[in-house]
Amino acid sequence: MSDIPDTHPRAASLRLRERLVEGLHAGIVTETGLIAHGRGEAIDYLLGERTHPFAERAVAAASAVLTLAAHPVVTTNGNVVALVGRELVALAEHHPRLAFEVNLFHHSPERAQRVLSHLRGLGLARAMHFSESAAPAVLPGLDSARRFMHPEGVGKADAVLVALEDGDRCQALVASGRTVVAIDLNPLSRTAKMAQVTIVDELTRVVPALDRQLLTDRTAPREELERRLAEYDNRAVLREAVAAIRTGFAGE
Ligand code: ATP
Numbered sequence: 001m002s003d004i005p006d007t008h009p010r011a012a013s014l015r016l017r018e019r020l021v022e023g024l025h026a027g028i029v030t031e032t033g034l035i036a037h038g039r040g041e042a043i044d045y046l047l048g049e050r051t052h053p054f055a056e057r058a059v060a061a062a063s064a065v066l067t068l069a070a071h072p073v074v075t076t077n078g079n080v081v082a083l084v085g086r087e088l089v090a091l092a093e094h095h096p097r098l099a100f101e102v103n104l105f106h107h108s109p110e111r112a113q114r115v116l117s118h119l120r121g122l123g124l125a126r127a128m129h130f131s132e133s134a135a136p137a138v139l140p141g142l143d144s145a146r147r148f149m150h151p152e153g154v155g156k157a158d159a160v161l162v163a164l165e166d167g168d169r170c171q172a173l174v175a176s177g178r179t180v181v182a183i184d185l186n187p188l189s190r191t192a193k194m195a196q197v198t199i200v201d202e203l204t205r206v207v208p209a210l211d212r213q214l215l216t217d218r219t220a221p222r223e224e225l226e227r228r229l230a231e232y233d234n235r236a237v238l239r240e241a242v243a244a245i246r247t248g249f250a251g252e
């Protein structure tokens with residue numbers, strides 16, 4: 001139970017830490033997951049812990065990518081499940097076209113099962129993991145268990161949403177011809193640079209915003225979504241994110 005008062009100036013940030021610590025104790029988050037969160041948190045601090053216009057543009061592009069895709073898949077890891085498990089359930093309920101697959105940086109069969117059971121317990125019954133497939137597909141360029149894909153999930157995906165993802169896997173997904181949308185607070189990370197669409201914003205703010213945009217785009221003409229993507233410039237988004245961080249450092 002949280003005893004963080006709403007009036008605490010860092011209440012939102014402290015509650016996210018609490019979710020991760022609970023996830024750690026439940027065996028969903030790893031110790032290194034806490035460290036990865038710290039890196040994101042520091043950048044969010046510099047960004048003023050708010051959604052910037054460059055992130056809104058990236059969310060609009062992300063929604064266009066996922067709406068136009070034949071097989072869009074959301075991949076989740078331990079941190080993601082701990083931070084936005086409930087929001088993912090809502091996303092899944094609102095968007096039956098989206099598949100969900102668990103992929104862990106620190107993989108063990110037990111941990112994968114715990115993450116999967118946790119997600120299913122929240123209501124995301126269709127969450128997948130390669131271990132439940134008789135013939136997992138393999139993503140070239142990776143040598144850990146992260147290379148395995150469920151054939152009905154990332155295996156057949158043409159567009160993949162990754163969050164808090166390692167650069168290696170992002171690179172391998174892009175090299176495989178898939179379109180990658182990344183949620184990553186660090187505009188300098190390999191993931192942020194490799195992805196075709198990078199949403200530089202905090203995960204718990206992004207998922208509900210993406211959910212709303214996907215609902216709006218359901219009735220959007222195909223040409224409008226294609227035009228939005230043609231006009232989208234991910235390099236400009238990353239440049240603006242770096243500039244916003246600089247401004248944060250300047251204390252402005
Ligand atoms: P890369 O491998 O892409 O170069 P990295 O090695 O610096 O990145 P990883 O641990 O591989 O970092 O990936 C985690 C990424 O997730 C980091 O870039 C971090 O900034 C980001 N991140 C952490 N927590 C959040 C969060 N709550 N919301 C959005 N992004 C986050």
Ligand code: MG
Pocket residue numbers: 165166167168
């Ligand atoms: Mg990394």
